[in-house]
Amino acid sequence: MYATISPSDAPSGTPSDAVPAQRTSGTGRVSFKASDKGATRLDRLYQQGCAKIRLPKVYGGKAAEAVLINSAGGLTGGDVVTWHAKAAAGTYAVLTTQACEKIYKAESDVAHVANHLTVADGARLDWLPQETILYDRAGLNRSLDVHLEGSARFLAVESLLLGRVAMGEALHTLTFSDNWRIHKNGKLIHAEAQRLKGDVAHIGQADAVLSGHLALATLCYIGPEDSDTMTALMESGRALIAPFEGCTAGLSSFNGKILARLTAKNGMALRAALIPLISHFRAGEPLPRVWTT
Template sequence: MRLEAPPAALGHARPQLDLCFSRAPSGTTYLSRQRAGYPFHVGRLLTDEGGARVIVQSSSGGLFEDDDVHQHLVAAPGAHARVETAAATIVHSMTRGQAISRVGIDVHDGARLDWLPHPSILFPGARLTSHIDVNLHPGARILVADCYTSHDPGGGTRAFGSLDAAVSVRNGAGRLLARDRFFLDGASDRPLGGVRQVFAAHGGLMVLTFDKAEAAAVADALERATQDAFYAGAGLLPNHCGAFARILATDSQSLRATLARAIDAARHVLPS
């Protein structure tokens, strides 16, 4: 893959957001490629514990019916970066279609990338398809969060339409290593489903690494960090590609607090 050029995008249109982080001879991380089209805006590069931190903003006010938004993030060998969103993403009410969000993440040897967006908020009737596709190369480390919550701005209990979400992890050769996928129908799973009770917020954290000992330590750390959550679980991913935690909470504030503990726990295990 040529890091200096945008990807073939898996057959999709050119991504609206395309960022590549590279390591300078001094050891600092900088943005070697930055393309941000509507609806995205990229703030200035910040420093984050020796790496780079970027906050992505949206000028559209959220995701609307028939939106198809694609983001592509690359960390070149040795780069260390963290990408966040400025606020939660509202998925607005819809009458017929859906909104599609695609995120491609490609992290190379010795690089680290944290993709930590705020939750997506599903309004009544909203239908969202969310695909996060990760390429994990040897020696790379990646944190990926995906979080969703539902809300009726009218103060009622109207349900969202549907949520079709997947996180797929592949190696550098394109072989599928792990996939977490779920589909929720708002009419039957309102607000976001549950086992013993209804939960309004749903989130996950993948910590990807090919180091088996590191993955085992992360899984233990995630389990301890989430043990006080309303409903959560943590463990190892298949094909020795890392660890994973899934969290259900009664509200977004509780979800964010638990997820923050999980992220901190993982960071304490991973090398800086």
């Protein structure tokens, strides 16, 4: 004999009651110091929840490398991940991610990712996460908070893929925001807010938005170079990406920084143009190995 229990008949505390879904959370912190011989070494490491950090051996490069890992395998509404990184004077570190971060559809709320970076006088930090992939009905609120001192150098790249092109997926419902705040010696020197909401497949067709492209990236370089050197870096960067078809890019130099915006028809076209541009602003330093394996 079989029996069914309707919601009105079920006793309190049974699965029929509204129970919040379990959500992912994690916090990772890493800091670097200079050794007596001037090499960059790990200073402190902390990881909690889904946030993991690995420090692979690096061959052929000057920078120490930290690979940030979300062991949950992706994010959805209500998930919270926070990363902190510090580079002490005389260090050179690069932070990247093990793979592309996937943002899945959210039944409610949005995923929250907060990145906090500090770069001391005479240090350099490169923030080079791999692409973020947004699925239809995804929600993500992301922030980048950076504090630089003195002659610090900083390179940041964030790339976004709108849907899975190979699967024919179009983003009809999306909530995405990305807020950058970069300070130098306590003064705000760069702020931007990017927001995509609604039927992105339709909105992105406009020439003033994405011209139908489904991949986009922002690159920002800040350093102690004089204006003539920064202008030369910008112009050589423009020449470097000009030959790439399927990718539209613009570079500008002002107030001690270089800013690049790129859009492309798909992730492969975006990465093809972005990789040499990143190498250009890293003075030929090799990309993190996870980018090419």
